[in-house]
Amino acid sequence: MRETVTAKDVAKLAGVSQSSVSRVYFEGASVSEKTKKRVLEAAEELGYRPNVYARSLITNQSNIIGLVMKGVQNPFYAQVLKRFSSIFKQHGYSILFVYTNNDEIQKEDVETLLNYNVAGVVVTDATMSFSVGEEFKKNHIPLVFFNRKLGTGEFHSVCCNNLSASRSIAQYLLSKGASELVLITGNEHTSTSMEREKGFCEVLDQQKIAYRKYNSDYTYEGGHQTAMTVLEGKRLPSAFFVANDIMALGVIDALRKNDIRIPQDTKVVGFDNIDMASWPAYELTTWEQPIEEMIEETVNYLLAEITSYTGLAQIIEVDGKFVERKTT
Amino acid sequence: MRETVTAKDVAKLAGVSQSSVSRVYFEGASVSEKTKKRVLEAAEELGYRPNVYARSLITNQSNIIGLVMKGVQNPFYAQVLKRFSSIFKQHGYSILFVYTNNDEIQKEDVETLLNYNVAGVVVTDATMSFSVGEEFKKNHIPLVFFNRKLGTGEFHSVCCNNLSASRSIAQYLLSKGASELVLITGNEHTSTSMEREKGFCEVLDQQKIAYRKYNSDYTYEGGHQTAMTVLEGKRLPSAFFVANDIMALGVIDALRKNDIRIPQDTKVVGFDNIDMASWPAYELTTWEQPIEEMIEETVNYLLAEITSYTGLAQIIEVDGKFVERKTT
DNA sequence: CTCACACTTGCATACGTATGCAAGAAACTC
DNA sequence: GAGTTTCTTGCATACGTATGCAAGTGTGAG
Numbered sequence: 001m002r003e004t005v006t007a008k009d010v011a012k013l014a015g016v017s018q019s020s021v022s023r024v025y026f027e028g029a030s031v032s033e034k035t036k037k038r039v040l041e042a043a044e045e046l047g048y049r050p051n052v053y054a055r056s057l058i059t060n061q062s063n064i065i066g067l068v069m070k071g072v073q074n075p076f077y078a079q080v081l082k083r084f085s086s087i088f089k090q091h092g093y094s095i096l097f098v099y100t101n102n103d104e105i106q107k108e109d110v111e112t113l114l115n116y117n118v119a120g121v122v123v124t125d126a127t128m129s130f131s132v133g134e135e136f137k138k139n140h141i142p143l144v145f146f147n148r149k150l151g152t153g154e155f156h157s158v159c160c161n162n163l164s165a166s167r168s169i170a171q172y173l174l175s176k177g178a179s180e181l182v183l184i185t186g187n188e189h190t191s192t193s194m195e196r197e198k199g200f201c202e203v204l205d206q207q208k209i210a211y212r213k214y215n216s217d218y219t220y221e222g223g224h225q226t227a228m229t230v231l232e233g234k235r236l237p238s239a240f241f242v243a244n245d246i247m248a249l250g251v252i253d254a255l256r257k258n259d260i261r262i263p264q265d266t267k268v269v270g271f272d273n274i275d276m277a278s279w280p281a282y283e284l285t286t287w288e289q290p291i292e293e294m295i296e297e298t299v300n301y302l303l304a305e306i307t308s309y310t311g312l313a314q315i316i317e318v319d320g321k322f323v324e325r326k327t328t
Numbered sequence: 329m330r331e332t333v334t335a336k337d338v339a340k341l342a343g344v345s346q347s348s349v350s351r352v353y354f355e356g357a358s359v360s361e362k363t364k365k366r367v368l369e370a371a372e373e374l375g376y377r378p379n380v381y382a383r384s385l386i387t388n389q390s391n392i393i394g395l396v397m398k399g400v401q402n403p404f405y406a407q408v409l410k411r412f413s414s415i416f417k418q419h420g421y422s423i424l425f426v427y428t429n430n431d432e433i434q435k436e437d438v439e440t441l442l443n444y445n446v447a448g449v450v451v452t453d454a455t456m457s458f459s460v461g462e463e464f465k466k467n468h469i470p471l472v473f474f475n476r477k478l479g480t481g482e483f484h485s486v487c488c489n490n491l492s493a494s495r496s497i498a499q500y501l502l503s504k505g506a507s508e509l510v511l512i513t514g515n516e517h518t519s520t521s522m523e524r525e526k527g528f529c530e531v532l533d534q535q536k537i538a539y540r541k542y543n544s545d546y547t548y549e550g551g552h553q554t555a556m557t558v559l560e561g562k563r564l565p566s567a568f569f570v571a572n573d574i575m576a577l578g579v580i581d582a583l584r585k586n587d588i589r590i591p592q593d594t595k596v597v598g599f600d601n602i603d604m605a606s607w608p609a610y611e612l613t614t615w616e617q618p619i620e621e622m623i624e625e626t627v628n629y630l631l632a633e634i635t636s637y638t639g640l641a642q643i644i645e646v647d648g649k650f651v652e653r654k655t656t
Numbered sequence: 657c658t659c660a661c662a663c664t665t666g667c668a669t670a671c672g673t674a675t676g677c678a679a680g681a682a683a684c685t686c
Numbered sequence: 687g688a689g690t691t692t693c694t695t696g697c698a699t700a701c702g703t704a705t706g707c708a709a710g711t712g713t714g715a716g
Contacts (some may be wrong), residue, residue, distance in 0.1 A: 344695080344696090345695065345696045345697080346696090347695070347696060347697080347698095348694085348695065348696080351694090351695090357695075358694060358695095360693080360694060360695090363694080363695085371689090382701085384701095385700095385703085386700075386701045386702095387701090388701080453690065498706050588702065
């Protein structure tokens with residue numbers, strides 16, 4: 001039923017050995033131009049494609065990048081997915097997409113990645129235990145935490161400089177005369193949430209400005225719900241700092257539902273600068289994460305580690321920039 | 329560096345043959361409970377995981393589903409991605425995510441899918457040439473067009489009943505007293521766009537209602553831009569039918585920018601019922617595509633075809649339902 | 657022409673698993 | 687207990703490729 005064309009078939013047609021066929025398709029092997037040409041012609045005629053499984057079996061390598069993601073529905077990560085897929089394809093890698101329901105990456109997911117002997121792994125918004133990270137290290141599989149950190153430098157990580165960003169945001173809000181603030185964080189176990197909280201609160205504490213903190217979950221619904229809860233309290237805060245944009249949109253809609261005018265009655269600042277933040281319906285002031293730069297850093301590191309594994313980890317923080325719009 | 333534990337190692341420790349180990353991990357092979365237990369214990373102790381590449385090499389099968397997608401940034405497809413990943417994982421399949429930049433799926437992408445000998449393929453919003461579809465058929469790889477059609481029944485397809493849906497929408501708008509309409513389509517080469525146009529226009533033609541048609545691209549920016557173009561004309565249409573929600577949001581924002589009140593001055597109807605359609609900022613009237621049902625149909629077909637390939641194709645159309653909100 | 661060297665090629669084998677076959681063990685029938 | 691059937695197991699081999707090794711080819715220097 002399925003006529004598999006093997007290197008042997010091509011060899012026969014081209015009048016060479018199977019080894020030579022193999023060498024034609026193997027980067028860096030030594031073949032003469034003449035046989036290369038003959039092999040390629042024969043391959044073309046037969047419709048030969050090297051069998052990735054046989055190849056991976058023997059080389060113990062693959063051209064697959066594992067991409068672990070949870071919040072696909074957050075436009076920020078949708079864009080991240082798109083860019084990673086696009087760039088890795090250019091470099092000849094395919095994407096094994098691993099969706100994690102739970103916050104923490106499951107053992108099952110890790111096994112999948114190990115089973116396919118992925119060339120590298122990008123973990124985006126899923127959290128991961130230390131031991132799982134070690135598992136990859138043990139297998140010499142390069143790993144990057146994208147927009148997350150784990151531990152204290154044991155693993156490679158590419159992030160926005162959340163600390164300085166959230167400090168800037170706090171200072172900006174204070175300069176606008178905000179007096180009583182509300183902070184809405186994302187999943188409290190994530191480094192991004194903790195850092196954005198830390199930088200923000202540091203400044204406020206220092207200036208002895210009162211603030212309330214609410215914990216949410218990085219989703220629109222979460223932001224919306226949390227804002228509703230905030231509004232149950234008597235006092236309307238003078239500004240909201242929301243740990244990501246999609247939650248911020250939920251907050252804005254909740255405020256509007258309560259006929260609270262933005263930015264007159266209160267202000268809202270998000271984080272990410274997703275496309276929607278610039279939509280006329282929201283015009284959200286936010287902090288732009290430099291996605292392209294972050295992705296480039298991630299890809300470069302992974303490709304380098306794939307070529308020659310060192311296991312050296314570094315925490316790379318890129319700045320991004322403040323984007324002022326109409327919610328402040 | 330990488331200590332690979334093989335079935336042979338497990339066999340030695342368990343005091344059985346490699347074949348027996350293999351049989352323990354192979355669905356449906358005959359092994360006694362006793363040896364099964366011993367093998368599993370030995371495997372546990374050594375940390376054995378069957379090598380997928382060796383397995384695929386010999387069985388000529390894989391546990392990979394290829395998912396081809398373009399508009400990841402459209403929340404509709406983000407949700408589709410999430411659901412497919414989740415469900416296929418439950419059935420023991422991994423997802424090879426293939427992002428296509430171009431409208432049409434590239435030869436390169438097809439080769440990737442064939443190289444990995446995917447168990448099945450789901451093509452969502454990418455268009456595909458007939459010959460490419462035949463390629464999969466030739467290799468007995470089940471293929472589903474999700475929310476798209478190709479040809480006239482040669483390939484399996486799961487769609488919303490676009491024709492009847494868009495007819496209903498037209499009738500609804502007429503019942504609301506709309507007199508001069510605007511239709512904004514998506515990518516004009518896609519079956520969804522053509523069908524939604526056809527159903528809509530059929531009704532209008534029949535009733536001799538005037539309408540203008542504009543071609544756009546299924547994105548927010550496209551919808552926004554197209555609406556701006558529409559508004560350059562002198563007459564404001566009494567209603568817009570926009571071929572998907574994300575474009576419709578762009579249309580709404582464009583209308584608002586021009587101080588046009590919805591639904592008083594004009595009305596807007598979308599298609600998909602993405603989460604954002606229900607957000608207070610938009611409250612978009614739309615047609616709900618029954619994602620869960622469509623996904624279930626797709627998965628069932630694929631799983632059945634994977635178990636036993638027939639190559640029989642069917643066009644499955646599910647109804648969905650009208651969701652009336654505040655833009656009409 | 658000889659020798660040394662670089663380059664190219666084929667042979668044989670290995671990667672880790674699945675599976676047909678035959679033999680052995682076990683269970684069951686009469 | 688003998689005969690029959692079912693279940694279980696090990697042996698050997700195959701899947702399609704990469705690669706060490708040795709042999710072959712060609713090139714250039716002297």
